[in-house]
Amino acid sequence: MNRIADVVxxxxxxIGCSVAYYLAKKGVKVIVIEKKKGLSFGASGAxxxxxxxxxFHPPILELARPSLEIYRNLSQEIGYDVDYxxxxxxxxxxxxxxxxxxxKHVEKKRRQGINVQLIEGDRLRELEPxxxxxxxxxVEEQEGGIMNPFKVNYGFxxxxxxxxxxxxxxREVKKIERDKNRITxxxxxxxxxxxxxxxxxxxxxxSQIGKMVGISIPVRPRRGQIIVTERLPLxxxxxxxxxxxxxxxxxxxAAVEKSEDPRIRLGVAGSYVQxxxxxxxxxxxxxxxDYTTRVTMQTIRYLAKRAARFMPKLKSVNSIRLFAxxxxxxxxxxxxxxxRLNSPRNFVIATGHAGEGVTLAxxxxxxxxxxxxxxxTSISIDAFAFSRFKGLN
Amino acid sequence: MHKRVHxxxxxxxxxxxxxxxxAIRQFNLRTADEVKRLTRAGMGLCQGRTxxxxxxxxxxxxxxxxxxxxxxxxxxxxxxxxKIEFLAKKEEKES
Ligand SMILES: Cc1cc2nc3c(=O)[nH]c(=O)nc-3n(C[C@H](O)[C@H](O)[C@H](O)COP(=O)(O)OP(=O)(O)OC[C@H]3O[C@@H](n4cnc5c(N)ncnc54)[C@H](O)[C@@H]3O)c2cc1C
Ligand code: FES
Numbered sequence: 001m002n003r004i005a006d007v008v009x010x011x012x013x014x015i016g017c018s019v020a021y022y023l024a025k026k027g028v029k030v031i032v033i034e035k036k037k038g039l040s041f042g043a044s045g046a047x048x049x050x051x052x053x054x055x056f057h058p059p060i061l062e063l064a065r066p067s068l069e070i071y072r073n074l075s076q077e078i079g080y081d082v083d084y085x086x087x088x089x090x091x092x093x094x095x096x097x098x099x100x101x102x103x104k105h106v107e108k109k110r111r112q113g114i115n116v117q118l119i120e121g122d123r124l125r126e127l128e129p130x131x132x133x134x135x136x137x138x139v140e141e142q143e144g145g146i147m148n149p150f151k152v153n154y155g156f157x158x159x160x161x162x163x164x165x166x167x168x169x170x171r172e173v174k175k176i177e178r179d180k181n182r183i184t185x186x187x188x189x190x191x192x193x194x195x196x197x198x199x200x201x202x203x204x205x206x207s208q209i210g211k212m213v214g215i216s217i218p219v220r221p222r223r224g225q226i227i228v229t230e231r232l233p234l235x236x237x238x239x240x241x242x243x244x245x246x247x248x249x250x251x252x253x254a255a256v257e258k259s260e261d262p263r264i265r266l267g268v269a270g271s272y273v274q275x276x277x278x279x280x281x282x283x284x285x286x287x288x289x290d291y292t293t294r295v296t297m298q299t300i301r302y303l304a305k306r307a308a309r310f311m312p313k314l315k316s317v318n319s320i321r322l323f324a325x326x327x328x329x330x331x332x333x334x335x336x337x338x339x340r341l342n343s344p345r346n347f348v349i350a351t352g353h354a355g356e357g358v359t360l361a362x363x364x365x366x367x368x369x370x371x372x373x374x375x376x377t378s379i380s381i382d383a384f385a386f387s388r389f390k391g392l393n
Numbered sequence: 394m395h396k397r398v399h400x401x402x403x404x405x406x407x408x409x410x411x412x413x414x415x416a417i418r419q420f421n422l423r424t425a426d427e428v429k430r431l432t433r434a435g436m437g438l439c440q441g442r443t444x445x446x447x448x449x450x451x452x453x454x455x456x457x458x459x460x461x462x463x464x465x466x467x468x469x470x471x472x473x474x475x476k477i478e479f480l481a482k483k484e485e486k487e488s
Binding site for chain 2: 151169229320
């Protein structure tokens with residue numbers, strides 16, 4: 001069967017659905033193609049749904065801020081509650097030696113205009129009695145928040161569908177047909193869709209879609225593993241707590257790879273989110289294991305051990321699920337790729353969001369819709385251009 | 394809204410039949426996994442042992458398919474609850 005669309009979006013994750021929604025809002029006829037039976041079966045359905053603004057550095061910070069701004073009213077805008085809560089975040093340390101780094105972190109964040117404050121261990125425990133005696137200090141930031149990633153993913157899809165977007169599920173994009181400069185159609189295992197634009201939002205699989213148009217997209221899956229606990233009463237002050245090691249494991253791949261500490265080499269640094277239901281998700285880890293989403297007991301053990309130090313109360317709590325997801329990670333510089341190509345000139349890439357894709361989904365959708373319909377964007381995305389990978393293509 | 398006890402499909406999470414049918418219709422859901430993620434039915438302490446069959450039956454009715462056509466929802470390990478303390482000590486199984 002042959003079909004026609006203005007834009008074909010490859011991938012029904014949080015990025016693809018956000019792109020579809022913002023395009024549909026501009027009256028564009030979109031078809032989203034997803035190989036799984038439903039949406040959100042990739043990274044978007046296997047993450048912690050948090051945005052700790054203090055963890056964002058320029059240039060991504062320039063996207064995170066307006067994205068958070070959108071989150072504040074997103075439920076209202078799309079007519080579905082995505083459970084966004086302005087919880088703020090706390091980055092804390094169990095290692096005296098990290099104290100100078102925390103001070104530097106505070107200074108840097110203040111220069112970036114993020115309101116942070118350094119709080120000593122004893123005071124932290126007064127404010128949040130669940131924190132362990134090992135915690136020496138923490139940095140609080142109040143702008144960040146948490147959201148339910150499934151609900152964001154399905155919420156965007158729901159709003160897009162109301163505006164005429166079609167979702168083709170259980171269809172895998174197999175081939176992209178083109179003439180000299182442009183893509184003419186997208187071929188799935190069931191149909192051929194003629195289109196004016198293709199948006200590659202295939203997450204950790206984006207390089208496979210790139211190959212279909214003869215380009216090499218430097219993105220590969222970076223696995224993350226999570227423990228989910230049963231419900232606990234809501235924490236008093238902080239429901240989003242991170243280990244200061246996170247500043248290394250998430251943003252300094254070289255330091256992770258040459259570390260002597262086997263825990264750091266597995267990218268394990270605590271990230272603890274308490275959902276509004278009371279369940280805690282315990283992350284985070286970062287390793288490369290191709291496309292497997294299995295959990296490994298070694299990583300789970302480190303995650304559990306670390307969690308028990310930051311919040312000893314978690315020791316006697318039951319874990320009810322373990323899972324892993326694949327972050328779309330750009331191995332050249334760790335930054336997203338938000339870009340329209342010169343050739344084929346109707347091919348747009350929206351991926352590489354690594355561990356920040358939930359946070360960045362709304363602004364990504366908005367900017368990509370501008371890129372396609374207006375040729376220019378309201379916020380500069382030059383730092384995320386595909387042309388930065390000169391040697392590769 | 395007051396939930397009547399006999400309408401509850403997932404007892405661990407207190408999710409009603411109406412909530413499940415509503416989500417299936419609103420979002421065109423086709424799998425038990427999606428119902429679980431969006432409504433929390435099946436996400437409780439028993440991990441769906443009590444409610445999974447009922448949820449599958451509802452999906453089959455809503456989507457006009459046989460229960461056997463609906464993929465069983467993935468049970469993510471641990472299938473039985475394990476204390477964090479115990480996970481922290483667990484013996485290495487992989488290299
Ligand atoms: C453990 C973990 C924790 C995280 N925590 C956070 C967090 O706290 N905050 C945050 O902001 N971010 C977090 N992230 C990152 C975030 O989850 C991702 O950046 C985001 O989900 C990426 O969305 P996506 O839509 O690009 O990818 P995906 O959700 O993976 O979607 C890509 C989709 O494309 C489909 N696809 C692939 N190939 C094809 C094909 N050929 N044809 C059709 N469909 C195809 C796939 O099936 C998939 O559904 C975390 C990630 C992980 C793994
Ligand atoms: S009854 Fe639904 S998870 Fe236990």
